[in-house]
Amino acid sequence: GAVVSQHPSWVICKSGTSVKIECRSLDFQATTMFWYRQFPKQSLMLMATSNEGSKATYEQGVEKDKFLINHASLTLSTLTVTSAHPEDSSFYICSATIGTGDTGELFFGEGSRLTVL
Amino acid sequence: DQQVKQNSPSLSVQEGRISILNCDYTNSMFDYFLWYKKYPAEGPTFLISISSIKDKNEDGRFTVFLNKSAKHLSLHIVPSQPGDSAVYFCAASAGTYKYIFGTGTRLKVLA
Numbered sequence: 001g002a003v004v005s006q007h008p009s010w011v012i013c014k015s016g017t018s019v020k021i022e023c024r025s026l027d028f029q030a031t032t033m034f035w036y037r038q039f040p041k042q043s044l045m046l047m048a049t050s051n052e053g054s055k056a057t058y059e060q061g062v063e064k065d066k067f068l069i070n071h072a073s074l075t076l077s078t079l080t081v082t083s084a085h086p087e088d089s090s091f092y093i094c095s096a097t098i099g100t101g102d103t104g105e106l107f108f109g110e111g112s113r114l115t116v117l
Numbered sequence: 118d119q120q121v122k123q124n125s126p127s128l129s130v131q132e133g134r135i136s137i138l139n140c141d142y143t144n145s146m147f148d149y150f151l152w153y154k155k156y157p158a159e160g161p162t163f164l165i166s167i168s169s170i171k172d173k174n175e176d177g178r179f180t181v182f183l184n185k186s187a188k189h190l191s192l193h194i195v196p197s198q199p200g201d202s203a204v205y206f207c208a209a210s211a212g213t214y215k216y217i218f219g220t221g222t223r224l225k226v227l228a
Contacts, residue, residue, distance in 0.1 A: 004160070006160070034215075042220060043206065043218045043219060043220040043221060044161070044206065044218040045218075046215065046216070046217075046218075049215065091158070093160050093161070095160075105151070105163050105166065106151070106163070106208075106216065107163065108153075108160035108161045108162070108163075109160050110159055110160045111158065111159060111160045113158060
């Protein structure tokens with residue numbers, strides 16, 4: 001299957017700093033990528049839809065100034081958590097689509113665990 | 118409002134037996150469903166999908182059943198293996214790649 005890679009897999013930062021997480025599609029071009037957040041023992045929560053060359057579409061309740069998303073190329077999307085606080089500590093996962101139709105498989109990255117001290 | 122629900126947070130099954138994981142949804146516009154398997158600290162791995170035009174899809178040991186009238190789908194794993202122990206998520210979409218995920222069911226297959 002298609003491969004999506006995230007980096008870093010684990011990051012610890014001080015409160016007030018910004019952290020960037022990268023999501024790459026390694027063997028295919030992804031027009032659309034998605035960013036999720038998972039709290040312990042809870043479901044994946046869609047944060048935003050990232051489209052190459054345009055602004056991301058954020059879900060209700062997600063602060064776009066807090067979670068900056070950039071989809072600079074067809075193989076790379078980045079999520080920057082700005083001025084991180086302990087409540088931003090979570091597991092962040094990206095996914096990408098390979099199909100050209102409306103629905104199909106999502107391929108997920110390995111996830112990035114953020115711990116804000 | 119939880120549009121996709123997995124009411125059983127956990128399930129234990131003996132190795133070799135059938136595992137049945139259930140998922141209910143409320144949005145009648147959902148027309149494509151996926152099941153994912155997730156290990157701790159890893160991204161989900163795609164297992165199997167089904168579109169609303171079908172009521173069953175089979176792939177090896179995994180079979181997904183869809184009951185549109187009941188807004189219910191289930192994942193059957195036969196025979197269950199210890200390596201199947203993981204958290205399973207169902208996800209649904211309504212004509213787009215924007216999927217809504219259930220809360221997950223933790224499956225434990227006992228050797």
